[in-house]
Amino acid sequence: MLPPPLSSDHQVPFDDRGLAYGDGLFETVLLRAGVPVLWRYHVERLAKGCQCLGIPLPCQSALNATWQGKPSAELEVLKLILTRGSGGRGYAQPEPVTPRLLSRRAPFQPSVQRWQQGVTVRLCNLRLSRQPRLAGVKHLNRLENVLARQEWSDATIAEGVLTDSEGLVVEATSMNIFWQQAREVFTPRLDQCGVAGTLRAGLIDKGAVAQASLPLDQFPDVERLWVANSVQGVWPVTTLLAADGSLLKRWSVNEPDPIQRLAHQLLGYA
Structure with a gap:
């Protein structure tokens, strides 16, 4: 007991x-x-x-x-x-x-401004190690995320994007990643590392999101980009920076945003 x-x-x-x-x-x-x-x-x-x-x-x-x-x-x-x-x-x-x-x-109060205006994210230098046995699990050993978050102190940067040792996009430091390509929405497969978020699971169960691999060199070419979790909701990404701070891509905040709308219905924000 x-x-x-x-x-x-x-x-x-x-x-x-x-x-x-x-x-x-x-x-x-x-x-x-x-x-x-x-x-x-x-x-x-x-x-x-x-x-x-x-x-x-x-x-x-x-x-x-x-x-x-x-x-x-x-x-x-x-x-x-x-x-x-x-x-x-x-x-x-x-x-x-x-x-x-x-x-x-x-x-708690979510950041409504980030929902509406979007956020800036940057690539992290740190690479996540692969350990399939722990993939998806939200275990207490989060030192990789802690070290990645130490890479910036600029308050205008909302999140950092993490790739694994093979150069595949995995997640943000405390959020999952979603992107749109050819009118479909995807999220990284988490069979080697990363945390499988509960909002991510809900969106997959709804059939709104599919799992796919995204190499880092293709990352700036996605049509739309979001970071999200089950507490903060969905933040559209408007600016992607390299680890050195240089600009890689800008996106506009488009309406309607079907992923944000569905996610916020699941969370009771809509």
Whole structure:
């Protein structure tokens, strides 16, 4: 049986494996009037991550307890962290495994201006390493994303685009990528690395988005470009910069935007 969820006021023990090794998973969930949005997709991704890492999945009542209760605002963000718990010798897992579930919720407001006016993104120098076993999983070891985000401090740049070691576009530092070509909308395949977002999953299930590979040298040639996640919604990209800051491509913010409209319906923003 899992211990009860810890609040943000509790300290994580020194020997927690999530703290020591990144041995765990997390979810970032939009709450609307206290109810989680795309909850099924979040639970499914958490379950896939638990299966991948060999961590027991908390029971549904324990997961639901993290968001049930009086909301502090109309919109909130719930962050769940699930670690393998404490113990074990070195990298060897403890026997038995007693996972630790932590949660925290905070008021949130999306950037409507970025929805409407679009954003600037840049290419990152860092390349994601390939590890198919972890592909799609939102695990706690996000050092590649942390290092990539350190590459710029310009507040006018909203996101950084990450490619893998083979030169294929994968994702942004904290969002998924979508592009339009020949009137079809695509998102990168995430069978080698990257995080499979829940909004991305919803759009794929709706038949609005197909998965494809996009080599970096073809990236500036796409007709339209978006970055998106299940909290912020969809940001149209208007400017693409190289890692050195030079201009690679500009796009206009076109209306109607069917991907943004459908995504925001899924999130309750429309």
